[in-house]
Amino acid sequence: MKDFVRFLKTHRPAQAGLVLIVVVLIAALFADLLAPFGPMEAVPNRFFAPAGGEHLLGTDSQGRDIFSRLLHGARYTLLVAMAATLLSLLTGSIVGAVAGYFGGKVETMLMRGVDFMMSFPSFLLAVVAVAILGKSLENLIWAVGIAGAPSFARQVRAEVLRIKGLEFIESAHSLGYSHLRILGRHVVPNCLTPIIVLGTLGMGGSILSVAGLAFLGLGGDPFVPEWGLMLKLGWDQSSYGAPQVGMAGACILITVLGFNLLGDGLRDWLDPRSRQR
């Protein structure tokens, strides 16, 4: 950890990413305190108010304060994307670790499944999954989570294959430990750092996928203040909704940028070759 802090001090992009993420996290955590209005609170007869004055960023078609909705939106967007990423990571890591550790027929079968899922473009996979599950924000989590899992599985498997060959695993075997114990106590904990990097980079992708699906009208209830849904709502109202589209999109860009900057930084930190440069 100390090592990482020292690295962070020299890595400007990662610092910038961390700052962006912290800002969005603060917005999400303290939305109730920071937002001047409720996310669903409609001020009567004040539709499409321009920015400035009481409404910092104006109001939408229902007279709701856009700034407040964006703050609450951070909460929805981060939660949905985080849940989707965790789902991908969890299923992907289990499949990848089991395949890499046991090898043989188990590996062939699992990785064939992974290959098969990767024969669909992942965004299309998510679209089809929502079609089957039904349109709602919760189902977006499943769809994006499932669609993202195969690429995690591949990378975790590669990592497990590397660790499996190391001497301490061999000695664990010779001590007669069970497979479950070796996997859980020795193999997986040693993969954790790369998994965290993958997860950070995956967050950016998940946010984009969730917002994209919501934009396509697959996000269910259009009045939930999730950024993708807000963007879609503004888009449907053509030029009246334009400010809302602009701001919701900017929020998405900033957040994804934050996760990608930090993720790239973490990857540089892990890769000794790029650390020397």
Place this chain on the structure above:
Amino acid sequence: MFSYFVRRMLSTLPMLIAVSVVSFLLLHALPGDPASVLLGQRATEENKRELRSRLGLDQPVHVQYARYVGDMAQGDFGESHRTNQPVAEELKQRIPATIELALAAMLIASIVGVSLGIMAAVKPRTIADFACLSVALTGVSMPVFWLGFLVQKLFAGELKWLPFSGRLDFGAWSTFESDTGFYVIDAAFVYQNPELLFDVLTHLTLPAFVLATVPMALIARITRATMLETLKQDFIRTAKAKGAGPAAVVIRHGLRNALIPIITAIATQFGYLLGGAVLTETIFAWPGLGRYVIEAIDVLDARPLQASVLIIACTFIIVNLLTDLSYAFIDPRLRKRGAA
């Protein structure tokens, strides 16, 4: 090398079969009973019963699957209950629309991405390098539908340089009829009308650029990284020492040796384009395959959905196959080994 070819080609067979099974099962996976999914909401009980026996929906699943594959093989993709048109007919316009868009985007992404990457690698830690890294980073972080909205507002709304959406101004070209589905080819070779071609190309510009952002970013990033590695090699120093000009060093000695990872990046991005096209097509009202999928999902129109999923996945598999096979041609070392 021949045996590698055959093995690699055979390995796609189970994939293709699995994809066909999934697209078949899609009919049963969609909410509701298949007969009502196929006929839409207005279907009567009698219609449904008639359809069930006609399509063999009352038969065991494996019989249905065999029939499904047989129909597909003959180019019969069923009918859309939304438009009452045969899906195969609709696809004849939809597929070329997406291919045209994807190829244009790929062209832009490759040219801009590779040039940016080379410039950055030749002069690391300069403005060119910074520009390349910025494009690479914002490109992958950009919500493309938002970018599409912004450029549409700017170039079509404010500046009025380019059209808003669609593939062609049908008001001005009411007699235009596409033979191939590829409007660029039609305008250039069938009609041989420069004004028409210009109109088609201006419609293509914005969507192609927007679709190109993500692949452009990734291609620039990979080109930069591989070129940096390559330019450090001994043979580059030798070429310089022998007096080769800077352009020859970078292009003939550098780029050629860095080509394989770059081509892999370009090819894998093609798959992304097929998925990413859904969003771009929605913004620019581009009547392609991606849009077709969404329109079908909106009303749970099973046949178009099945056909599109099948076609996109098969294209994806085949592109990956061709990429793998092309390595043997690009890398002279592999070629030699094959000949020996």
